[in-house]
Amino acid sequence: MKRRILRSAACAAVVAGCLAVVLRAPQTSGEWSKQTALLWLMDSWYGQAEGARPQLLLIDDDGGDGMTLLKRICDATGTKATFAIIPSRLSAEARDSLLRWQQEGFGICLHGYNHDDWEGWSAEAIVRDLDRSEQLLHRMGFERLSPYVVTPHGRNTRAARAAIASKGYKMVCGASVVNPDTTVFMLGRVFVTKTTDVEAIESLLRKARRRNAFVILGTHSSNPAEFSPENTRRVLEAARRMNFEIL
Numbered sequence: 001m002k003r004r005i006l007r008s009a010a011c012a013a014v015v016a017g018c019l020a021v022v023l024r025a026p027q028t029s030g031e032w033s034k035q036t037a038l039l040w041l042m043d044s045w046y047g048q049a050e051g052a053r054p055q056l057l058l059i060d061d062d063g064g065d066g067m068t069l070l071k072r073i074c075d076a077t078g079t080k081a082t083f084a085i086i087p088s089r090l091s092a093e094a095r096d097s098l099l100r101w102q103q104e105g106f107g108i109c110l111h112g113y114n115h116d117d118w119e120g121w122s123a124e125a126i127v128r129d130l131d132r133s134e135q136l137l138h139r140m141g142f143e144r145l146s147p148y149v150v151t152p153h154g155r156n157t158r159a160a161r162a163a164i165a166s167k168g169y170k171m172v173c174g175a176s177v178v179n180p181d182t183t184v185f186m187l188g189r190v191f192v193t194k195t196t197d198v199e200a201i202e203s204l205l206r207k208a209r210r211r212n213a214f215v216i217l218g219t220h221s222s223n224p225a226e227f228s229p230e231n232t233r234r235v236l237e238a239a240r241r242m243n244f245e246i247l
Contacts, residue, residue, distance in 0.1 A: 029190045030176035035156040039175040052181035052212040056244040064222025077236040082107030084150040087136040112152035126163035179214040189216035194228040
């Protein structure tokens with residue numbers, strides 16, 4: 001009898017623990033992947049830093065021609081964006097625009113020197129890639145960089161994590177997850193595309209707002225087949241209405 005009671009108590013504790021994780025877990029959007037599940041579990045156990053508040057960051061990948069349109073959307077909605085730059089592909093015109101926009105509060109972050117796929121790379125090779133990106137961007141006139149690395153192709157490998165951590169950055173990968181706060185090392189983001197259900201994203205934002213969570217949105221403004229100016233504008237307007245702090 002005593003053993004059965006102890007087993008029942010143990011089972012109840014496990015169930016309660018799992019339920020606590022599920023209830024505490026940051027919200028997710030879109031399809032689940034292996035790394036989405038990883039970040040979900042890590043963030044669930046992580047908890048939340050003291051003083052966490054609802055914050056939102058928009059990261060636009062690749063630094064191509066569509067950045068000008070996204071800049072206009074940000075200006076119209078009173079928001080800012082961080083541009084994940086591929087230094088070897090950056091035109092002189094794009095460089096000059098980004099240098100001006102950085103003075104207005106827009107961010108610049110790393111996204112791989114050539115956007116090479118880091119799958120199978122060693123940590124040392126990834127560090128060299130990050131070093132090359134930093135050096136070229138500094139020569140172009142970008143004196144400061146945002147504290148994020150957007151991994152090329154959304155890769156989330158042990159080597160990538162080790163390399164990015166050794167450089168003192170935070171890692172933004174391909175997982176579609178809302179983060180507990182800005183102090184988490186491995187960060188997920190929710191993409192806004194032509195197929196985005198804006199009402200579902202607004203619901204996600206409301207939940208994140210109540211939980212003082214950190215939401216990273218993602219766009220590919222330079223890919224016309226994917227980028228939706230209208231959906232991006234609507235989501236940013238919703239974030240402003242909900243009083244997210246826009247980073």
